[in-house]
Amino acid sequence: MKILLIGASGTLGKAVAAELGARHEIVRASRKGADVQVDIAKVDSIRAMFAQVGRVDAVACAAGKVVFAPLSELSQDQFAVGLNDKLMGQVSLVLLGQAQVRDGGSFTLISGVLSRDPIRAGASASMVNGAIDAFVRSAALELPRGLRINSVSPTLFEESAAAYGPFFRGFKPVPVAHAALAFSRSIEGAQTGQTYIVE
Amino acid sequence: MKILLIGASGTLGKAVAAELGARHEIVRASRKGADVQVDIAKVDSIRAMFAQVGRVDAVACAAGKVVFAPLSELSQDQFAVGLNDKLMGQVSLVLLGQAQVRDGGSFTLISGVLSRDPIRAGASASMVNGAIDAFVRSAALELPRGLRINSVSPTLFEESAAAYGPFFRGFKPVPVAHAALAFSRSIEGAQTGQTYIVE
Numbered sequence: 001m002k003i004l005l006i007g008a009s010g011t012l013g014k015a016v017a018a019e020l021g022a023r024h025e026i027v028r029a030s031r032k033g034a035d036v037q038v039d040i041a042k043v044d045s046i047r048a049m050f051a052q053v054g055r056v057d058a059v060a061c062a063a064g065k066v067v068f069a070p071l072s073e074l075s076q077d078q079f080a081v082g083l084n085d086k087l088m089g090q091v092s093l094v095l096l097g098q099a100q101v102r103d104g105g106s107f108t109l110i111s112g113v114l115s116r117d118p119i120r121a122g123a124s125a126s127m128v129n130g131a132i133d134a135f136v137r138s139a140a141l142e143l144p145r146g147l148r149i150n151s152v153s154p155t156l157f158e159e160s161a162a163a164y165g166p167f168f169r170g171f172k173p174v175p176v177a178h179a180a181l182a183f184s185r186s187i188e189g190a191q192t193g194q195t196y197i198v199e
Numbered sequence: 200m201k202i203l204l205i206g207a208s209g210t211l212g213k214a215v216a217a218e219l220g221a222r223h224e225i226v227r228a229s230r231k232g233a234d235v236q237v238d239i240a241k242v243d244s245i246r247a248m249f250a251q252v253g254r255v256d257a258v259a260c261a262a263g264k265v266v267f268a269p270l271s272e273l274s275q276d277q278f279a280v281g282l283n284d285k286l287m288g289q290v291s292l293v294l295l296g297q298a299q300v301r302d303g304g305s306f307t308l309i310s311g312v313l314s315r316d317p318i319r320a321g322a323s324a325s326m327v328n329g330a331i332d333a334f335v336r337s338a339a340l341e342l343p344r345g346l347r348i349n350s351v352s353p354t355l356f357e358e359s360a361a362a363y364g365p366f367f368r369g370f371k372p373v374p375v376a377h378a379a380l381a382f383s384r385s386i387e388g389a390q391t392g393q394t395y396i397v398e
Contacts (some may be wrong), residue, residue, distance in 0.1 A: 071338055071341035074343070076287070083286075088275065091278065095273070114337065115336075116333075116336075118337035123338050125287075127330045131327070134315075134330070134331060135326040135329070139322050142269060142271070144271070181273070
């Protein structure tokens, strides 16, 4: 398979590339420094990426920005970051990428634990993750040509615990490689409309 | 209690007013023709509403627009309608309304069945409803002064079946009065962070 991996240079993206790279061709996309440059918050940037990469068998996303801040301080503009980037950025990958994914191919989006287990300062992330999982369930009904779509919803990664652990006190971190397995399940399996919980 | 009810002139809003009006003072808000005019997609309109209404014990929302269209036809602008109106409109009610709700008061938002049971042409609605329920779970952790927040997630109403039934084949409709009971449970009960499923 030829797999387009967005967010390839991050902690999760690298793990996904490591898991799938031995068996498949990975085209790495990210904001900078990868095979292809893309900013998923910009529709034109997504269009340019697909024009450059051409036909693929799978699109996998390990990228998406949201702002963490106390609810009392979260502004409309800060909510808009999550809605434009992690949510509509990934939705745009599906809307614009459909035509580039071969029959029976797949989309795998990234959501996260906060939709089900909220934390302080995480209202925007909770909202966006809940939106992604629900979008995936719905889009699975309508994608043409046997195209599939799933999301991966991981808890805190061991590899990120130093940076984000203080927000997630008491959460049991998992190796990022476990989330990479969920990407493999989505891309190499046959299910659609699923959210793979990794925790 | 003094309850500010947004979307008061719709099918659901009227049922909520009928359920709660006998025991409480209802301030009706809607796009036009109610006690107070408001367009929840506009932050300035929400601000003006709260300035006019003053302190309340509860804010209940039975309003919110989303576009229904096949996934292959749904444009970014059509997704934006749901994100700006039903999603961020209701989130803005919470962000801007907090200061106007008395200690121990509540917010009750409206989501819907499509986050868990998707239909064709409902991808935007699924996304928005999933986002609202997840936001409610998270915001409940951070609201000050004992303020509570819940969502009501109903299936198709018997009263709307003539209009929307063709989208919801095989869904068992419920009387809108059942959804009004869920608003009562949220406003007059003690729980927070809940989604009341009505089906």
